[in-house]
Amino acid sequence: MAKSEDLPRRATLKEVAKAAGVSLASASYAINGAGSVGEATREHILKVAAELGYRPNQSAKAMKTGKTGAIGLILPDLTNPFFPSLAQVVIQAARAHGYSVFLTDTEGSAEAEERAVNLMIDHGVDGVIWFPIADDGPVGKLIEGVPTVVLDRNLPGYDVIQADYADGGRLAAEHLLAAGHVNIGVISGPHAASSARQRAEAAISAVRERGNLVWHVHNAYSLDLEPEVTKALESRTATAVITGADLIAIGAMRHIRSMGLVVPDDVSVVGFDDIPWAQLHTPALTTIDMPVEDMAAAAVEALIRRMSARGEPRRRVVFNVELISRDSVRFLA
Amino acid sequence: MAKSEDLPRRATLKEVAKAAGVSLASASYAINGAGSVGEATREHILKVAAELGYRPNQSAKAMKTGKTGAIGLILPDLTNPFFPSLAQVVIQAARAHGYSVFLTDTEGSAEAEERAVNLMIDHGVDGVIWFPIADDGPVGKLIEGVPTVVLDRNLPGYDVIQADYADGGRLAAEHLLAAGHVNIGVISGPHAASSARQRAEAAISAVRERGNLVWHVHNAYSLDLEPEVTKALESRTATAVITGADLIAIGAMRHIRSMGLVVPDDVSVVGFDDIPWAQLHTPALTTIDMPVEDMAAAAVEALIRRMSARGEPRRRVVFNVELISRDSVRFLA
DNA sequence: CGCTGCCCATGAAAGGTTTCACGTCCTGGC
DNA sequence: GCCAGGACGTGAAACCTTTCATGGGCAGCG
Incomplete structure (x- = not known):
């Protein structure tokens, strides 16, 4: 690579206009395809601009138009x-x-x-x-x-x-119920996020309809589980858990394994999001895909x-x- | 939320200056902490600016200074x-x-x-x-x-x-050799990347020193393996493979598993990068960590x-x- | 008491672009 | 052959900021 010339200063529109022998206004119009410029003139201006390697100064443009792009x-x-x-x-x-x-x-x-x-x-x-x-x-x-x-x-x-988070929550719950699970736990995302609440609420009400909600805890969107969550898992009261995110699901599976249990034989897990890891994980994670x-x-x-x-x-x-x-x-x- | 007022136009420096009863220049100096402005004046200007919710127009600033931030x-x-x-x-x-x-x-x-x-x-x-x-x-x-x-x-x-890619490649090779592997394959990253070449070359020369390089193929930085690569894997000539990236390693492990073999019992794999998945994967991936x-x-x-x-x-x-x-x-x- | 010099403060130019308002010239219709 | 109007082109203002060059006033020194 050549050493950078310290001043390859970019051509300005004014220079283009001068080089093309037209006014600033015409140059601007030609380049923006606005205003009225004769076909021949436009082409000429464009050619000159290209030769000079003209690139509009976005800052100036932004200042005029208020649009930064x-x-x-x-x-x-x-x-x-x-x-x-x-x-x-x-x-x-x-x-x-x-x-x-x-x-x-x-x-x-x-x-x-x-x-x-x-x-x-x-x-x-x-x-x-x-x-x-x-x-x-x-x-x-x-x-x-x-x-x-x-x-x-x-x-x-x-x-x-x-x-459609509510639908996702419902889908997850019904999938587990249909698979014969009764005692189900829910690890939902952070309280503060309404989307997390929607997932959880729909899942919970579906679980309650035909099964048994054994616990409901919260966790950040992270692999690391909060004490409340590990405690719930360790209570071993649920044969299946619905999580608010794949990341949480993977964290949960990791913890379940560390308890000496195996997924899905001992505990089933469903995630939410279908992140790329979901299918790479062993076992591959059943989850809710959103587009x-x-x-x-x-x-x-x-x-x-x-x-x-x-x-x-x-x-x-x-x-x-x-x-x-x-x-x-x-x-x- | 209130409906957006259509014109909450941001205050300009000129307005601040006027409101503060000073010149444009003083206002600018006060706000940028440059120039010479009396302590009292500066404070006053700053106060007025805050009241008006003044935020500098970066486009204009950029135009003057040539720096966009x-x-x-x-x-x-x-x-x-x-x-x-x-x-x-x-x-x-x-x-x-x-x-x-x-x-x-x-x-x-x-x-x-x-x-x-x-x-x-x-x-x-x-x-x-x-x-x-x-x-x-x-x-x-x-x-x-x-x-x-x-x-x-x-x-x-x-x-x-x-x-230090070369060192990484060498480390990987020596680790495998020390573990007793002799027949080693290498899947390196794309030809076009010199960093990939460095990793591979160092690995290969270390392998050759005390072991046996059974094949060397290339793959994009991706989970999906190219035919050349799957063919190499299927030749079953290597008991260990060095890959140019964790993503490739994981792709390879997936393929190895699909062949009915198990990692590491049948084939050992080492990655490069130490991406987050590396330790989440089953089996957890031995890899080269870069900071x-x-x-x-x-x-x-x-x-x-x-x-x-x-x-x-x-x-x-x-x-x-x-x-x-x-x-x-x-x-x- | 006068002058030098410093501290504050200001006016104005500049930076590159868009766009409004206007002027010129030519065309076509009558 | 005239005039209306369209097509093409232009000058200049405006956008908001930074910064240079300049000036007024006041303190301190001689």
């Missing part, structure tokens, strides 16, 4: 494999529309979320896709004024993309619509979920 | 669990320095990489952290002029952050230095790697 993506935790796939699709979809994405990871903490969002807004994003950490929190305020679509939570006033890619794409689409039509009524899109039956559930005779 | 992070594939951890640390470290990060995923394709980089540069980043897909490719050109640090590859002319977090932090640090001191000679930092012995290697009597 960037969107923000606020995610709780990249370390949870659920999110990278989401991020990947958002990034690709955004790029397809000419947007770059600012990604931020809020480390599961509300202050970090706040700092992150602040920084993002200061840096000027045209819109935000937000996967909230909790249902409340200070962040909503900050985002006000920036077109936003919310993932996972049904926050009032925002465009929302969700999966992450579709949801991510829908989020971008919704955001793009929202950015150009701020007045429209909010929309809420709910995606169907599906139970994927693998090897972590035992079918009792 | 954003850095770009170019990663091959978020779906490979190696990268999210990297991204997470980069994002956090960058934020700690007041930078937002544009993340882009190049989907493993060189054109996508090029498009992504273009978009990023257009959107104006002050610096780039780049994990190249291949050693060559057109992208280097684009990046010219933007301070850049390169991860993983020793690209001439750039600041470089690497791990991703440290490397990510070092990359940000190097970039920050480079951005403020463009002239300095390039630096190359090489991190040590370490073999983590788990359950995927059988110790022969």
Whole structure:
């Protein structure tokens, strides 16, 4: 590689205009395909611009138009494999529309979320896709004024993309009941997340209908289990457990194994999310699949619509979920 | 949430200045802590600014200063669990320095990489952290002029952050040899990546010294194995295989299992990277750990230095790697 | 008491772009 | 052969900030 010339300064529009022998305005119109420019002139300007390697200065453009061409993506935790796939699709979809994405990871903490969002807004994003950490929190305020679509939570006033969590919870419960399980435990996600509550509530009411809910505990979206959870597991009262996330399911399976029991023979487990590990795990995890890619794409689409039509009524899109039956559930005779 | 007021227009510096009864210049100086402003005036201006909820317009600032406060992070594939951890640390470290990060995923394709980089540069980043897909490719050109640090590859002319791949390869081989293995196969990463070549070469030469290299094939950084690779595995000539990445190792173990064999009893496997799955897998994967977090932090640090001191000679930092012995290697009597 | 010099504070330019309002020239209709 | 109007092109303002060059006032020194 050549050593970087210290001043390969990029050509400015003014220079292009001069080189092409036209006015600044014409150059701008030609390059943006707006205004009225004769066919020949336009081509000439374009040619000159190409020769000079002209690249519009986005900062200047942003200053005039107020649009930066960037969107923000606020995610709780990249370390949870659920999110990278989401991020990947958002990034690709955004790029397809000419947007770059600012990604931020809020480390599961509300202050970090706040700092992150602040920084993002200061840096000027045209819109935000937000996967909230909790249902409340200070962040909503900050985002006000920036077109936003919310993932996972049904926050009032925002465009929302969700999966049918209640249905997922029900599906999981019914799968276990149909497999002959009666004594069922539930490890749901954090209290603060309404989506976690929905999964749990639906599962619980389905369990209660035809079976027996032996316990219900909470855990963060993490492999590491809280004492409350390990205690529940160690009570050995449940032959099957429904978890609020695959990560929790895997953590639970790990703990169950460490107790000297085997999944699914001694305890059955069902997850939620269908992260990539789910099928790689031994035993492969029975779980609820949600169409992450579709949801991510829908989020971008919704955001793009929202950015150009701020007045429209909010929309809420709910995606169907599906139970994927693998090897972590035992079918009792 | 209240319906978004359509025009909560953010206060401008001019407005702050007027409200505070000072000049534009004083306001700017006060807020940036530069120039000379009397203590009392400064405080007053700051107070007024806070009241008005003033937030500097970064686009305008960027236009003046040429600094956007954003850095770009170019990663091959978020779906490979190696990268999210990297991204997470980069994002956090960058934020700690007041930078937002544009993340882009190049989907493993060189054109996508090029498009992504273009978009990023257009959107104006002050610096780039780049994990190249291949050693060559057109992208280097684009990046010219933007301070850049390169991860993983020793690209001439750039600041470089690497791990000691050769040592990793050697460690893996010696571990297997010490465990009594003689016939060893190698599945290395893609040809195009010099880091993959280094790992493989070191492993191969160590194997050859005291054992027997039965085959050497290549595979993308993916769970899915190419025909060449499955054929090698099916030849059953190796009692142990060294892989260029944990993802490949896991793919290989899956295939080995599907052949009716068991890891490590029939075939031993060692990975590279120590991604989170490695220890969750059954059997837990013996692998080479590289300090991703440290490397990510070092990359940000190097970039920050480079951005403020463009002239300095390039630096190359090489991190040590370490073999983590788990359950995927059988110790022969 | 006058002057030098410092501390504060200010006006104005500059940075690259978009876009409004306007002018010129040519075409076509009558 | 005239005029209306369209097509094409242009000058200049505006976006919001940073920063240079400048100026006023006051303290302290000689």
